[in-house]
Amino acid sequence: MELRALAGVKRNRLGTVSSRGVMNPGSPSTPVRLFGTNGIREVVGEKLTAEFVTSVTGAIAQTVPIGPPIAVGWDGRTSSTAFARTVSSTLALGGHGVIELGILPTPAIQFNVPALKAQFGVIVTASHNPPEYNGIKLIAADGLEIPRRVEEAIELLVESHAAQRMPFDRIGEVRLDGGGASRYVERILQLVDQAAIQRRRFTIVLDCGNGTSVYTSPTLLRLLGCRVITLNAQVDGTFPGHLSEPTEANVADLRHTVPAVGADLGVVHDGDADRAVFVDSRGRYVPGEKTLTLLAREIVEAHHGGVVVTPVSASQSVEDAIRPLGGEVVYTKVGSPVVTREMQSRRAVFGGEENGGLIFPQFQLARDGAMTLASVLEVLARNERTLEDLLKDLPDYVLVKEKIACPIEAREKVLAFLVEEQRTKGGRFLTLDGLKIFEDAGWILLRPSGTESLMRVFAEAKTVDDAQQLARTGIARVKAALQILGVATN
Ligand code: MG
Numbered sequence: 151m152e153l154r155a156l157a158g159v160k161r162n163r164l165g166t167v168s169s170r171g172v173m174n175p176g177s178p179s180t181p182v183r184l185f186g187t188n189g190i191r192e193v194v195g196e197k198l199t200a201e202f203v204t205s206v207t208g209a210i211a212q213t214v215p216i217g218p219p220i221a222v223g224w225d226g227r228t229s230s231t232a233f234a235r236t237v238s239s240t241l242a243l244g245g246h247g248v249i250e251l252g253i254l255p256t257p258a259i260q261f262n263v264p265a266l267k268a269q270f271g272v273i274v275t276a277s278h279n280p281p282e283y284n285g286i287k288l289i290a291a292d293g294l295e296i297p298r299r300v301e302e303a304i305e306l307l308v309e310s311h312a313a314q315r316m317p318f319d320r321i322g323e324v325r326l327d328g329g330g331a332s333r334y335v336e337r338i339l340q341l342v343d344q345a346a347i348q349r350r351r352f353t354i355v356l357d358c359g360n361g362t363s364v365y366t367s368p369t370l371l372r373l374l375g376c377r378v379i380t381l382n383a384q385v386d387g388t389f390p391g392h393l394s395e396p397t398e399a400n401v402a403d404l405r406h407t408v409p410a411v412g413a414d415l416g417v418v419h420d421g422d423a424d425r426a427v428f429v430d431s432r433g434r435y436v437p438g439e440k441t442l443t444l445l446a447r448e449i450v451e452a453h454h455g456g457v458v459v460t461p462v463s464a465s466q467s468v469e470d471a472i473r474p475l476g477g478e479v480v481y482t483k484v485g486s487p488v489v490t491r492e493m494q495s496r497r498a499v500f501g502g503e504e505n506g507g508l509i510f511p512q513f514q515l516a517r518d519g520a521m522t523l524a525s526v527l528e529v530l531a532r533n534e535r536t537l538e539d540l541l542k543d544l545p546d547y548v549l550v551k552e553k554i555a556c557p558i559e560a561r562e563k564v565l566a567f568l569v570e571e572q573r574t575k576g577g578r579f580l581t582l583d584g585l586k587i588f589e590d591a592g593w594i595l596l597r598p599s600g601t602e603s604l605m606r607v608f609a610e611a612k613t614v615d616d617a618q619q620l621a622r623t624g625i626a627r628v629k630a631a632l633q634i635l636g637v638a639t640n
Contacts, residue, residue: 187485211244219247223259226385255423348375438506450477456499
C-alpha cells in the first residue's frame, strides 16, 4: 500500500517525524503522540469525543489513497457503535468506500480485511480496558496492525487540521457485511483437526465476559462437538459479569463453575477476544505464559524447530521448553504490533504475549482468542491428555513484579546509566525495551513505565526465594542509579 501522507511528511512545516515517537506536547517539531502500544485508548467523553474521532479518521482518510474499500468493525462497548458510525461517515465523506462488519472480535475483523480485499481496517475497541474506555486500532491490507511510521503520519495530519472535502459525486459508499463471523469461524475449523477434537466430546465452560466472542466462540465450540456452558454470553458494554481483563480475580465465577459442572476446562476471552485464558478441570487459573509455553512446545515439535517471537517480559519457560526441540526464541519490545512484524520478518512458527494473546502465523499474524481455544483443544485431543496433565510437564517459574518511583523526565537517563553499568559488568543482557539481565538463577527486567512515574522491576526464577532475591538486586541497582544521578523521587 502506498500511503500518500508519508511522502508529504518530509515537506510538512512541522519538521521530520521523530523515529521514537516520543511525546513532546510543548514542542512545535514533534506532534503529540496519540497511539500507544496497542492503538489509541482514551476515556469516553474526556479525550475521546466525536470531534476527536472525526479528526483522527479525517487524517486516516487522507493517509490511505482512494481505492479498494476500508473495513470498519467494532466491539460491544456502549460507545462503540456510535463512534464506528462516525468513522464510517468520515471515511465515506473523504471519498472512501466502507464495508461495515459490525460487532466482532478484533481477530475476526483483522481476518476479514484481507478476506474482503479491503485496503485498510479501522477497529473501534478498547480491548480489555474498563468500560469507560474506548479506542481505535488500525489494520493494514494484510491484516497486521499498522507499523509505527504510519501512525506518525496520521498524528502529523491530525496536528495540521487539514480536512479533505469531497464533492457529491466522489462520496464513498457504505455497505454492510454480515458474514464476518462465519467466514472467520469456518477458516479456524479448516486449520485444526476437527475429527480428533469432536471425538473427545469436551465439556467446556465458556465465559464471554459480555464481550465480542459471543458471536464466534460458542458457534466454534459447538461445531467442534463440544458441550458448551456459557457465562456472560450477551454483549453488554457495561460489563455486568466482571471486568473485561481476564485476571484470576475477575474470573471467579468461571473457576467455581468448571468443577461444579464437571467440565474438562474453562476458557475466558477479554472484551475484544484477541486473548484466551484457561481454567483447568479443578478450577485452577492457568496463567497466560503457561499456555504460551505449551503451544510453543507443541508447534516447535511439529515443525522440528523454528522461531518463536515474544516480548522481553516473557517467561524463561518458553526458551526452556523449545530449545531441546531445536527452537529459537526471538525477543522484541512489549506490544503486539512489534511482535507480529518481527514474526513476519523472521518467518516465525509461533509467537505471543504472556497475557494469553497468542499468534498463529499459519492462520494470521494477529493475537487470536478463538484460534488459541481451538489450538488448545487440538493439543489435548491429539495427546489424549487433560490440560492439567500437559501443564505438569512444563518448566515452572515464579515471577515477582515490583516498582520504584522515578520521575518520567529522568527515566531515560536512569535506564541509560543502568545499561552502561551492565556493559561494564558484561554477561548476557538485552536492551530492546528497558534492560533485561540474564543471571544464573533467572532474569531481571528493569523497564520504565510507559505512562507513570515508575521504573518496573520484574524478576523470574525457579523458586520464590531466588525470584525475590533477583528483584531485590534489581531494586538496589535502580536505587543506586537514582542516587548517583541525583534524581529526587518524591
Ligand atoms: Mg484484547
